[in-house]
């Protein structure tokens with residue numbers, strides 16, 4: 001996530017959480033698997049789908065299942081095959097249970113829905129991609145930050161449309177109505193904010209990197225750049241993977257890491273890929289001061305995605321380590337002056353925060369106002 005977005009997001013989530021009282025999304029249960037089948041509409045930026053959520057009660061006499069609210073319309077809902085009533089609000093989606101669940105009881109919630117997500121879905125005339133706000137386009141509990149679940153997604157798209165989601169594409173099936181279903185499966189459980197997908201007609205480049213024993217595939221995709229531009233813009237990626245794998249003492253946690261290049265200033269990690277805007281990347285790779293987004297989002301594959309702060313209160317752990325590792329890579333790549341320059345940027349941000357009265361503890365549950373932007 002780009003530094004300027006982080007505190008805006010924390011402010012929103014903490015504020016949302018504080019007004020919910022006892023009914024906080026995700027409380028009282030542990031989601032073990034989200035399985036989705038979605039049909040996205042690129043032109044209208046809408047989607048329809050079916051979702052099966054497998055969860056387990058973590059407290060006794062659980063009377064309701066609360067998920068994050070969204071603008072989606074629920075068409076049907078069943079719990080272990082029995083219809084249930086869903087109450088949808090701006091901040092929560094609630095299901096009252098006829099019979100309370102005992103601790104440890106596992107149930108299967110199945111929902112169908114459609115709509116236009118209010119956030120987290122962007123695109124061009126020929127593509128659609130999600131960014132951060134997963135629970136705006138699927139039913140999930142984003143507030144329980146460290147709760148990780150298995151994830152699988154089947155995307156139904158016109159023939160010729162490429163797809164990207166979490167982990168690996170395990171199947172590609174032609175349907176009787178002349179379309180295709182692309183099935184994706186995550187390699188391990190991830191927090192809900194890391195779920196995502198993209199669909200479109202993408203130029204594609206694949207490279208291989210060998211880092212700490214395990215080789216990985218690096219995939220670059222875009223509908224706004226050709227193969228030559230993708231190779232040039234993402235040329236540093238292999239070196240960054242090797243540096244982080246060496247410092248982490250662990251190989252890149254995914255067999256294939258994709259970077260989707262889009263218009264604008266996007267810089268957002270997902271579970272096994274990142275979305276990067278052309279304005280977030282430098283025009284020249286040898287210009288260190290602007291070259292942070294590829295390294296920052298890639299660092300999240302280890303720090304943030306693999307090792308995740310348990311609660312939003314400690315979100316600085318995700319972003320703090322990542323920010324430091326980006327500075328450390330700059331020192332490795334460009335020399336000590338680049339590291340010092342990165343620290344100067346960080347000190348400048350701190351000074352701006354202090355001047356605006358936002359000098360808060362790193363781990364803090366109160367309301368945070370938005371800081372000023374890195375680039376301003």
Ligand SMILES: [Zn+2]
Nearest residue numbers: 001002319322
């Ligand atoms: Zn980040």
